[in-house]
Amino acid sequence: MILSRESRQGLTLISPPFLYAILMLAAPMVMVVTFSFWTQNYLDLDRTPTFANYREAWTGEIFRVLMLRSLMISFFVTTVTVLLAFPIAYFLSFHVKRQKALWLFLITIPFWTSYLLRIFLWKVILGYNGVLNSALMGLGLIDEPLDFILYNVPAVIITLAHAWAPFAILPIFVALERIDRSLLEAAEDLGDGPVRRFLRVTLPLAMPGVLASTLIVFIPTVGDFVTPRLVGGPDGVMIANLIQVYFSKANNAPLATALAVSSMLIVASISLVIFLIGRKIGGRTQ
Amino acid sequence: MTQNAIIEIEGVSKAFGAVTALNGVDATIREGEFFSLLGPSGCGKTTLLRLIAGFDEPTDGTVVIAGQSMAGIPANKRPTNMVFQSYAIFPHLSVADNVGYGLKRKQMSREEINRAVTDALAMVDLAGYGNRAAHELSGGQRQRVALARALVMKPKVVLLDEPLSALDKKLREQMQVELRQLQQQIGITFILVTHDQEEALIMSDRIAVLFEGEIAQLDTPEVLYRRPVSKRVASFIGVMNFLPATITAKAKGALAVDIPSLGKVSLAAGHAPEGLDPASVSTIGVRPEMLTILFDDAEKAECETTGEVTATSYCGDMTYYSVLLPKADEAVTISMRNTAGRSIVPAGTKVRVGWGVESVVLFD
Numbered sequence: 001m002i003l004s005r006e007s008r009q010g011l012t013l014i015s016p017p018f019l020y021a022i023l024m025l026a027a028p029m030v031m032v033v034t035f036s037f038w039t040q041n042y043l044d045l046d047r048t049p050t051f052a053n054y055r056e057a058w059t060g061e062i063f064r065v066l067m068l069r070s071l072m073i074s075f076f077v078t079t080v081t082v083l084l085a086f087p088i089a090y091f092l093s094f095h096v097k098r099q100k101a102l103w104l105f106l107i108t109i110p111f112w113t114s115y116l117l118r119i120f121l122w123k124v125i126l127g128y129n130g131v132l133n134s135a136l137m138g139l140g141l142i143d144e145p146l147d148f149i150l151y152n153v154p155a156v157i158i159t160l161a162h163a164w165a166p167f168a169i170l171p172i173f174v175a176l177e178r179i180d181r182s183l184l185e186a187a188e189d190l191g192d193g194p195v196r197r198f199l200r201v202t203l204p205l206a207m208p209g210v211l212a213s214t215l216i217v218f219i220p221t222v223g224d225f226v227t228p229r230l231v232g233g234p235d236g237v238m239i240a241n242l243i244q245v246y247f248s249k250a251n252n253a254p255l256a257t258a259l260a261v262s263s264m265l266i267v268a269s270i271s272l273v274i275f276l277i278g279r280k281i282g283g284r285t286q
Numbered sequence: 287m288t289q290n291a292i293i294e295i296e297g298v299s300k301a302f303g304a305v306t307a308l309n310g311v312d313a314t315i316r317e318g319e320f321f322s323l324l325g326p327s328g329c330g331k332t333t334l335l336r337l338i339a340g341f342d343e344p345t346d347g348t349v350v351i352a353g354q355s356m357a358g359i360p361a362n363k364r365p366t367n368m369v370f371q372s373y374a375i376f377p378h379l380s381v382a383d384n385v386g387y388g389l390k391r392k393q394m395s396r397e398e399i400n401r402a403v404t405d406a407l408a409m410v411d412l413a414g415y416g417n418r419a420a421h422e423l424s425g426g427q428r429q430r431v432a433l434a435r436a437l438v439m440k441p442k443v444v445l446l447d448e449p450l451s452a453l454d455k456k457l458r459e460q461m462q463v464e465l466r467q468l469q470q471q472i473g474i475t476f477i478l479v480t481h482d483q484e485e486a487l488i489m490s491d492r493i494a495v496l497f498e499g500e501i502a503q504l505d506t507p508e509v510l511y512r513r514p515v516s517k518r519v520a521s522f523i524g525v526m527n528f529l530p531a532t533i534t535a536k537a538k539g540a541l542a543v544d545i546p547s548l549g550k551v552s553l554a555a556g557h558a559p560e561g562l563d564p565a566s567v568s569t570i571g572v573r574p575e576m577l578t579i580l581f582d583d584a585e586k587a588e589c590e591t592t593g594e595v596t597a598t599s600y601c602g603d604m605t606y607y608s609v610l611l612p613k614a615d616e617a618v619t620i621s622m623r624n625t626a627g628r629s630i631v632p633a634g635t636k637v638r639v640g641w642g643v644e645s646v647v648l649f650d
Contacts, residue, residue: 180372185368185374186368186374188341188362189341189366189388190439191362191391191392196391201376
C-alpha cells in the first residue's frame, strides 16, 4: 500500500499515542471481559467459558441494590453539580468583564490538593467534632453534635458534588461563551423580558454544555469508590466498593469483572440515552 | 410621505466612561421615511441606533417615539424592531419559529401566527422556507429572515444596523433596491445605519451624516451631494475637488468670488451654506462630473479655463483625468463619460476645461 507523504506523516504522529491507548485501555478491557467468562476455583482459574458469573451477578440482590444506589447517588450528584455549576458559569460568562482567565484559574484551585486530601477535609468539616458541628454548637443552635451528617449517602453526594464542580463549570462556560450576544438582544428586541429570554434562547443554546457536564460528572461518579469508602459509612457503599471486595478479600476476580462489565454496560446505555436526548434537543444548533 | 414626526431625538448624548460617543444630537425622523445614519466607523451612528432601540440609555437628552418619551422603557417594550448586523438568527429554531418568535408573546392564536409568518416570509421572497433550519440559509437568506422577523411585529420603526455589509457586491446592490421598494410599499419608517455613502444615497429619503458623535449635516441625498455644508461632508460623500478662493465683494444679493484657478465669478447670496460667513470663505469645491474637458473646439461651456492632463485612469464607462489647473498646487479630478467616438487624451495634453457657476460650493 502506497501512502501519500501526508498520510504517512499523520500515521507517524498518531502511532505512539494509539499504541499507548491500546496497551493501557483496550488490553485491560479485553482482559476484564475475558476474565468475566472464567471461574475462580480457590487458587486457580477455570478457563472454560461460562455465563455463571453474570447469572450470579444479575440474580444476586446485592448487585441490584448497590447498582441502583450508585446510580441514584450519581444522579443526585450530577443534578446538584450541574445546577450549582450553571450559575457560576453564567456569572463568569456574562458578568465578568475583565480577568476571566483569573476567575477560571480560581476555579481550578481545588485541584491543587489531592482528591484524597479533599475527602479527608470533608470528614473534618462534617465529622462528629467537625467544623460544622462545632460551629452550630458555638452558635447555640444545637446542644450536642449531629451524628447524621457524616457516613451516609448525603455525605457522599456533598463530597462528590464539590469534587466534580470544576468539570461541570467549564463545559457550560464554554457553551455560554459561544452564544452570540446579539441573539440575546434580538430576543429582547422581539419582546422578551430577561426570564423568557433566558428560557427561550440562553438555556437552549447552553444545552450542549449542560449535557457535556452531565455526562462528565455522571459517568465517573457511578464508579467512584474512594469517596463512599471514606465518608459513606455502611449505607453509602457503592458498586465499585463491591467490585473491589470481590477482587481483593473475596479473591473472586471473575465475579468482580462480571460486575464491572455489567455496571459498565448500564452506565454506557444510560449515557447513550442522555447523549441521544441531547442530540435531539441541541441538534439544530450545530 | 407624511410629515409627522415618528421619532424625536432631543439633545441626546452618550458617554461610555471617558469616551463620548454622541454629543448633543438633535434630529426628527418623519413617519414613513427611509432615514439613514451615515458616517465613518466610530462616529456614533450605531450608538444612536441602539439608543433608539433601547439597548442603551442616553447619558443626556431624550428619545421620543410616537409622542412617548422612551426614558426608562426597555427594548422589549418599545415599538421598534431591529435587523442586526450579524442578523442574529436563532440557530436552534427553524425559519418559521425565528420569524414567529416575537408573535408568541402577543395574544395570537396558532393559526394567526402561522398566517402572519407565511405572509412575512412571502414579503421577503422566502415563501416555503419556513421549515428550513437556520444553518441551511445563505447570507442573503438570513438577511431576509431577519427582516421578516422585524416586519412581522408591525413595528412603528424598523432599525437596520449595517444589514448589507456582510453580503457580496452584486447581492448588496440587489438588496438595496429591494429594501427600498419594500419600505415604500409597506410605508413603515426605516432607519438604516451605514458607512457606505453610496448605499445611503441610493436608499434614503434623508440622511444624517455623523462625525465624532455630532450630526454634521441632515438633508436629502441630493442636497447632501450638491450642497455639502463642510469640506468633511463633501469629501465623505463622493469625490470633491477643492480650490482656494476668496470673496472679493459682497453686494446686495450677490457674492463676487475670486477663484484663481477658474476665474472670477458672481454667485447669488443664497448660494452660500446657511450659517457660513461670506468673509470666512477660503475654499470652493466642485465635483469631478461638474468639470468638463472640452475636446472639440466647437464645444462651449458657461465658463472656461485651461489645464494640463497629468494622468488618466480608464474605468470602462468613465475615464478619470487628473488635470492641473493654472495657479493650482494639486491636480483636480475630472470624470468624463466614455461616449461613442470620444477619444482618451494622454497625459501631457493641454486641454480646455469647462465648468458652471451653479456647481461651485463654498467652504470656509
